[in-house]
Amino acid sequence: MNVSARSRRATAACAAGLALALSGCGAGAGSGDGAVSLGFVNGGDTEFHTCLQASVKDTADARDAKLYTANSHQNPGTELSNIEDMIARDVDALIVQTVNVDALKGDIAKARSANIPIFLTSVVTDDPSDILGAVVVDLRQVGELDAGFVEKDAAGGRVEVGVIAGAPGAASDLLVNGFTEALPDNAKVVANQPGMFNAAKAQDVAENMIQAHPKLRYAFVANEEMAFGALKAFQAAGADVRIVTVNGTDHGLAAVKDGRFAATVANSAMTTGKIAVTNTISLLDKKKTDKIAMTPISLITADNVSSAPQYCSAGAKKS
Numbered sequence: 001m002n003v004s005a006r007s008r009r010a011t012a013a014c015a016a017g018l019a020l021a022l023s024g025c026g027a028g029a030g031s032g033d034g035a036v037s038l039g040f041v042n043g044g045d046t047e048f049h050t051c052l053q054a055s056v057k058d059t060a061d062a063r064d065a066k067l068y069t070a071n072s073h074q075n076p077g078t079e080l081s082n083i084e085d086m087i088a089r090d091v092d093a094l095i096v097q098t099v100n101v102d103a104l105k106g107d108i109a110k111a112r113s114a115n116i117p118i119f120l121t122s123v124v125t126d127d128p129s130d131i132l133g134a135v136v137v138d139l140r141q142v143g144e145l146d147a148g149f150v151e152k153d154a155a156g157g158r159v160e161v162g163v164i165a166g167a168p169g170a171a172s173d174l175l176v177n178g179f180t181e182a183l184p185d186n187a188k189v190v191a192n193q194p195g196m197f198n199a200a201k202a203q204d205v206a207e208n209m210i211q212a213h214p215k216l217r218y219a220f221v222a223n224e225e226m227a228f229g230a231l232k233a234f235q236a237a238g239a240d241v242r243i244v245t246v247n248g249t250d251h252g253l254a255a256v257k258d259g260r261f262a263a264t265v266a267n268s269a270m271t272t273g274k275i276a277v278t279n280t281i282s283l284l285d286k287k288k289t290d291k292i293a294m295t296p297i298s299l300i301t302a303d304n305v306s307s308a309p310q311y312c313s314a315g316a317k318k319s
Contacts, residue, residue: 036093036281037066039086043097043170044074046197046225047249048269051312052097052121055273058313063281074167074197076103083107087114093132093284095276097121100169119280121272123170124292133283133291135275139171142265143178143220145299146244149263150218151184153242159217162209162241163192164202164230166222172197175246179220190216195226202226206233210241221245224252224264231260248300249311257305267297268309 040056042049053069060067068089072079079099086094087110094111096118098104104120108130111118117132124134150161163180166172172194180189191209195202202221210216210233219234219241221227227245234241245252248266255261272295282289300308 035065036063036284037068037089037091038277038280039089039091039094040067040069041079041082041086041094041096042069042071043079043099044167044197045071046223047312048223048247049097051249051269052273054313055270056095056277059274059277063277065277065281072099074099076100079103080106080110083110087111087116091116093280094118095121095280098123098170099167101125102169117284119276119283121276123174128292133279133289133293135272135279135293135295137267137272137295138297139174140178142246142267142297143175143180144182145265145297146220146246146263147179147182147184147187149244149299149301150187150220151182153262154184154187154217156184156186158186158188160190160213160215161187162206162213162216162219163189164195164205164209164219164221164226165192166195166197166226168194172222175222176220187218195222195229197223197226199225199229201229203229203233206230207237210234210237210239214239216241218242218244218262223247224249224255224261227252227261227264228255231255247311248308253300253305253308256300256302259302263299263301265297266300266308266311267295268311270310270313271295 042053070082072082076099094116101123104125108118119132120134122137124136163176165176190213193205195205219230221230221243224245224247227243242262244263245261246265248264252264256264275293279289279293
């Protein structure tokens with residue numbers, strides 16, 4: 001890491017005069033005493049976020065990088081506060097799993113003013129020249145893969161489809177738009193409501209959905225945690241609704257294998273975290289590295305469930 005660059009950032013960070021321990025921050029201690037210091041600002045508390053953070057930490061430890069973490073809990077205002085906290089710590093780079101793409105404009109401007117580059121996970125801005133890099137899950141394609149399953153499974157029959165989205169913005173909007181726009185004409189979306197990436201909320205949404213649309217045949221649910229909540233509602237109503245969802249966790253794959261879910265799209269959080277840290281350090285060191293990397297994704301059904309990638313590290317699954 002270039003020492004002179006760190007010196008320039010130190011001046012900006014001191015000028016900011018920000019407290020280091022505001023309520024938005026998570027674990028403040030670094031994970032190592034390496035030459036590179038990284039800040040990781042997580043966006044929420046789902047299994048994806050937990051596994052992503054575990055992978056970021058494991059990879060930072062392996063690279064002898066100091067790591068600071070914070071969680072924005074799906075709040076754009078908290079995200080900006082967390083960015084400011086990391087600037088005050090004078091980290092070499094920020095890795096951000098954003099709450100909302102729209103919130104990133106202020107985040108990036110704040111970091112750029114302090115000469116601290118931002119590396120994004122899961123999504124990328126329209127103008128990547130403002131960021132160090134990103135590891136991207138093609139969320140539109142994730143939705144498209146689930147829609148392709150519905151098209152094949154419905155086999156041309158007219159079917160009603162429900163959508164249980166996550167929290168408005170960023171990942172959820174991309175997933176849902178990819179799904180709904182790729183559906184065939186014979187599949188009609190009759191309901192689209194947010195489950196806020198919360199299993200209990202998704203269960204309530206699913207209960208209302210099946211009451212209003214008793215002929216519902218498919219439900220696209222924006223992550224597996226919510227999908228299990230929706231499953232409870234559909235089972236309680238005695239409704240045979242085929243659930244297509246997203247993640248590829250151990251629990252989700254088990255549900256695909258035994259038929260509780262019809263399909264899921266695997267996108268390993270462990271892989272995303274590993275790429276994020278590895279590429280951030282390489283780009284800081286100006287090594288030849290793809291600025292925008294892709295996390296592999298794959299449609300998983302009962303026919304190919306054994307081929308799904310590992311979603312989370314063993315340590316994170318135990319915690």
